[in-house]
Amino acid sequence: MLWLRIKYRLRLLLNTVLFNIGFKKKLLKNRYGERILVFHGIDSTGETGYNSRFFSKVYFEKFIEYINKNYNVISLDDYYAKKFKRDTLNIAITFDDGYFNNYKYALPILKKHTTPASFYITTIQAKAKYLWPDFLDLVSFHTKKNNVIFQDNLYSKNKKNEFVFNGVSLKSISKTITYKEIKNLFEIFKDDWQKLKNKSGLEDYWKLISNEKIKEISNHSLFTIGAHGETHMSLINISLDNAKQEILYSKEHLETICEQPILEFAFPFGYYNDDIVKYCEDIGFKKILLCDYNSKQDENNEALKNRFVMNPYISMEQQLAYLLKGTYY
Numbered sequence: 131m132l133w134l135r136i137k138y139r140l141r142l143l144l145n146t147v148l149f150n151i152g153f154k155k156k157l158l159k160n161r162y163g164e165r166i167l168v169f170h171g172i173d174s175t176g177e178t179g180y181n182s183r184f185f186s187k188v189y190f191e192k193f194i195e196y197i198n199k200n201y202n203v204i205s206l207d208d209y210y211a212k213k214f215k216r217d218t219l220n221i222a223i224t225f226d227d228g229y230f231n232n233y234k235y236a237l238p239i240l241k242k243h244t245t246p247a248s249f250y251i252t253t254i255q256a257k258a259k260y261l262w263p264d265f266l267d268l269v270s271f272h273t274k275k276n277n278v279i280f281q282d283n284l285y286s287k288n289k290k291n292e293f294v295f296n297g298v299s300l301k302s303i304s305k306t307i308t309y310k311e312i313k314n315l316f317e318i319f320k321d322d323w324q325k326l327k328n329k330s331g332l333e334d335y336w337k338l339i340s341n342e343k344i345k346e347i348s349n350h351s352l353f354t355i356g357a358h359g360e361t362h363m364s365l366i367n368i369s370l371d372n373a374k375q376e377i378l379y380s381k382e383h384l385e386t387i388c389e390q391p392i393l394e395f396a397f398p399f400g401y402y403n404d405d406i407v408k409y410c411e412d413i414g415f416k417k418i419l420l421c422d423y424n425s426k427q428d429e430n431n432e433a434l435k436n437r438f439v440m441n442p443y444i445s446m447e448q449q450l451a452y453l454l455k456g457t458y459y
Contacts, residue, residue: 134459137459138458138459141452141458141459142444142448145157145448145451146448149447154447157447157451157454158447158450158451158454159454160200160201160217160218160219160454161217161218161219161454162214162216162217162218162219162220163219163220163454163456164209164214164220165219165220165221165222165437165438165453165456166206166209166221166222166223166224166419166435166436166437166438167221167222167223167224167437167438167440167453168224168225168226168396168419168421168437168438168439168440169185169190169223169224169225169226169236169440170183170184170225170226170227170229171183171184171185171227171229171231171232171334171335172184172185172186172187172190172229172231172232172234172235172236173185173186173187173231173235173334173335174186174187174235174334176188176189176442177335178442178443179271179291180264180267180268180271180335181263181264181267181335182441182442182443183227183442184334184335184442185440185442187235187236187239189442189446190235190236190239191239191242191243192446193446193449194239194240194243194245195243196446196450197219197221198243198245200218200219201218201219201220201221202214202215202218202219202220202221203221203222203223203245203246204220204221204222204246205222205246205248205352205354206222206224206246206248206354206394206417207354208222209222209435210416210417210432210435219453219454222246222248223240223245223246223247223248224247224248224249224250224396224419224437225247225248225249225250226250226358226396226398227250227251227252227261227338227358227362228249228250228251228252228253228338228339228344228358229334229337229338229339230333230334230337230338230339230340230343231334231337232249232339233339233343233347234334237347237353240352240353241350241352244352245352246352246353247352247353248353248354248355248356248394249347249353249354249355249356250355250356250357250358250394250395250396250419251339251344251355251356251357251358251380251384252338252358252359252360252361252362252380252398253357253358253359253360253379253380253383253384254338254360254361254362255338255341257309257360257361258316258361259337259338260327260336260337260338261336261338261361261362262304262309262312262315262316262361262362263301263304263362264335264336265315265316265319265323265336266300266301266304266315267301267335268323268326268332268335268336269319269322269323269326270287270291270292270293270300270301271291272322272325272326273287273319273322275287275319275322278293278300278318278319279318280293280300280303280314280315280318281303281311281314283295283296285300300315305363305364305367305399305401306364306367307367308363308368308372309361309363312363341387344384344387344388345387345388345389348387348388348390349388354394355384355388355392355394356384356392356393356394356395356396356417356419357377357380357381357384357392357394357395357396357415358380358395358396358398359376359377359380359397359398360375360376360379360380360383361376362398363376363398364398364399364401365377365397365398365401365402365406366401366402366403366406367401370405370406370409373406373409374406374409377395377406377409377410377413378413380395381395381413381414381415391414392415393414393415393416393417394415394416394417394418394419395410395415395417395418395419396418396419396437397418397419397420397421399421400420400421400422400437402420402424403424407428407431407433407434410433411433415433416433417433417435418433418434418435419434419435419436419437420434420435420436420437421436421437421439422436423436438453438456441458
């Protein structure tokens with residue numbers, strides 16, 4: 131992992147140098163490729179202080195305009211059907227998590243530019259009005275607490291506004307436990323959250339889309355709705371039975387809302403294993419989205435597709451260069 135981070139930074143530096151000495155046209159030269167992009171949140175400013183998941187609405191529109199003008203932007207259905215054009219980058223757009231900000235900012239832009247997209251919804255609303263990663267990001271950033279005790283370990287706040295114990299962040303630990311255990315964090319930061327949830331300007335970073343809006347999106351010809359689990363847990367770090375419940379509940383709940391079959395699933399954090407893939411196929415998912423393949427064998431499964439995670443920390447030119455290359459490394 132350390133080597134990959136070093137390699138990424140070296141590539142970023144090299145691209146910067148090449149841009150500055152006149153190789154921009156070469157780096158951004160269109161070429162054949164197939165990419166499914168994954169976004170999460172869109173906001174008004176492109177805030178990256180809380181997490182690495184948000185782009186500004188201005189950036190997003192500029193990006194959508196550019197790819198529509200220069201590449202072949204297609205629906206996920208057409209992507210799976212391999213309706214690709216030669217000598218250009220073929221792109222499908224997806225959103226994970228199910229934020230209201232997708233409806234508020236992204237949909238008007240996508241409609242304006244007649245751009246298809248798929249939205250993967252976390253169906254947690256019956257248990258909470260927010261996702262635990264967003265809760266943890268926001269309270270960690272804003273709390274005046276410097277130390278908290280969780281599962282008998284003392285976590286201390288570092289300069290990155292992360293709570294860390296023995297070099298491991300509270301967020302990383304939370305990916306390895308159950309939602310029942312994570313709920314203890316809600317109690318630890320209860321007072322902080324009471325202040326934050328009513329604070330003006332923060333709802334873009336935690337508010338989830340309503341059932342009514344989900345239904346509206348599902349009825350639009352440009353868009354599709356897919357499942358993303360119930361509580362946004364890492365499905366490989368809970369029991370298989372619990373993982374199956376998370377997946378099935380999200381599918382059935384969305385089918386009730388949308389009044390149509392839900393045939394697409396995106397793994398929370400991109401984490402998966404063979405047993406979970408088989409279950410997804412067994413209950414009828416036809417399109418199953420990852421971040422990275424676990425093996426070469428998985429690349430041969432037509433239902434599985436990896437995705438390119440968008441990076442809000444770099445310029446659009448750098449993003450396009452990586453997108454054309456197909457990797458950050």
